[in-house]
Amino acid sequence: MNDEVAVKVYKALGEPTRLRLVKALASEPEMACAVMANKLDIQANSTLTHHLKLLIDCGLLTVRREGTYRYYSIQRNILEIYAPTLIPDNNSL
Template identity: 75%
Template sequence: MNVNDEMAVKVYKAIGEPTRLQLVKKLASEPQMACMEITDQLDIHSNSTLTYHLKILIDCGLLVVRKEGTYRYYSLQRDVLEKYAPTLIPD
């Protein structure tokens, strides 16, 4: 299996889970979101649950994190999403 195939498997496994798919769809329509925004909008009640899902999306290359003080802002790597799941990008 080549590197592109391995990346595709990681991305599809990541977005194959309903919560992570919702998260990716939400971030596809926002330039970036902080943790509090994500938990409020996706009704995630546990920080550890959110951290778990975010880590998987970061590890597969779909998300990047930007730290600003004590806040972390998450945004999509649009080029990765366009390559592996272009139908998730809103028109």
């Protein structure tokens, strides 16, 4: 476990909106920004973009661009190392 990465991941997950984003994405293969904003009732795109950038920077999310759309997905290997209880299959343990 890399201490620097751990600090970034735990800081990112320590904010309620980012934690909700990760939980929502953990149960989906990928999700577009508009879907996330609606699902989590985030009104401002700038707020969502800010949270997503921090989650990408710490390695929890990846982004795939398709035209003007961006699709976000969880890096399961990072989530398994630092926050395995957030993975839906592990919640039944």
